[in-house]
Amino acid sequence: ILVVDDNRDAADSLVMLLAADGHHAQAVYGAQAALSAWKALRPEVVVLDIGLPGMDGYEVARRVRAEEALRHTRLIALTGYGCDEDRERAYAAGFDAHLVKPADLDALAKLLAEAPPQLSA
Numbered sequence: 001i002l003v004v005d006d007n008r009d010a011a012d013s014l015v016m017l018l019a020a021d022g023h024h025a026q027a028v029y030g031a032q033a034a035l036s037a038w039k040a041l042r043p044e045v046v047v048l049d050i051g052l053p054g055m056d057g058y059e060v061a062r063r064v065r066a067e068e069a070l071r072h073t074r075l076i077a078l079t080g081y082g083c084d085e086d087r088e089r090a091y092a093a094g095f096d097a098h099l100v101k102p103a104d105l106d107a108l109a110k111l112l113a114e115a116p117p118q119l120s121a
Contacts, residue, residue: 031055050079065094
C-alpha cells in the first residue's frame with residue numbers, strides 16, 4: 001500500500017496503523033514522489049490525498065489511469081474534500097473509492113479487503 005499525503009504525520013500514522021494490521025505500507029509526501037513510487041513499487045493499493053500542493057490528487061489519479069501498466073491499482077481518496085462535487089470529481093479522475101478525513105479505519109479496512117475492480121469476477 002502506498003500512502004500519499006503532504007501531511008507527514010498523517011501519512012506516517014496511517015502507515016503505522018496499516019502495518020499493525022499486517023499490511024506492507026510506505027508513505028510519500030507529494031505528487032511527484034507519488035508518481036515515482038507508483039512506477040517503482042507498483043502497489044496494489046494507493047491511499048491518496050487530493051489536496052496536495054502543486055499537482056493535486058485528481059491530476060495524479062488521471063496521470064496514473066492514463067498509463068496502462070498502472071491501471072490495476074486500487075485508488076482510494078482520503079481527503080478533507082467531502083462534498084458531493086468532490087466525490088464526483090474523484091470518481092471522474094479515476095479513484096475507486098472516496099473517504100473523508102479523519103479516516104474511518106473500518107471503512108478503509110473493508111476497501112482494502114476487496115479485490116480490485118479489474119480482478120473481480
